Amino acid sequence: MKITFIAADNTTTVVDAVEGESVMRAAVSNDVDGILGECGGAMMCATCHCYVDDEWADATGPQEDGESDLLDCAASEVRPTSRLSCQIRMRADLDGLVVHLPDSQL
Numbered sequence: 605m606k607i608t609f610i611a612a613d614n615t616t617t618v619v620d621a622v623e624g625e626s627v628m629r630a631a632v633s634n635d636v637d638g639i640l641g642e643c644g645g646a647m648m649c650a651t652c653h654c655y656v657d658d659e660w661a662d663a664t665g666p667q668e669d670g671e672s673d674l675l676d677c678a679a680s681e682v683r684p685t686s687r688l689s690c691q692i693r694m695r696a697d698l699d700g701l702v703v704h705l706p707d708s709q710l
């Protein structure tokens with residue numbers, strides 16, 4: 605399944621992901637600039653902050669417990685579609701997911 609990452613400068617990167625993989629892991633393993641994932645997905649860093657594209661916000665769902673607290677520490681503006689990409693797990697109905705990247709994670 606595919607995930608499209610759109611950077612703050614509009615650079616677009618499309619990567620392959622497998623079912624159950626987090627969006628953060630798919631980004632990091634494909635060297636997508638703009639997702640750091642420093643804590644490895646343990647919800648301790650907020651360097652995997654992303655903005656889910658409006659078209660996909662319903663499918664990915666709202667922030668999970670604890671995400672909004674951690675997003676308060678994010679380096680970039682937090683928006684209604686902000687998510688920690690380590691908390692979004694790929695599944696069949698998310699094939700084609702589009703996420704936007706903040707201009708900074710640190």
Ligand code: FES
Binds near residue numbers: 628642644651688
């Ligand atoms: S990778 Fe650290 S909170 Fe997502």
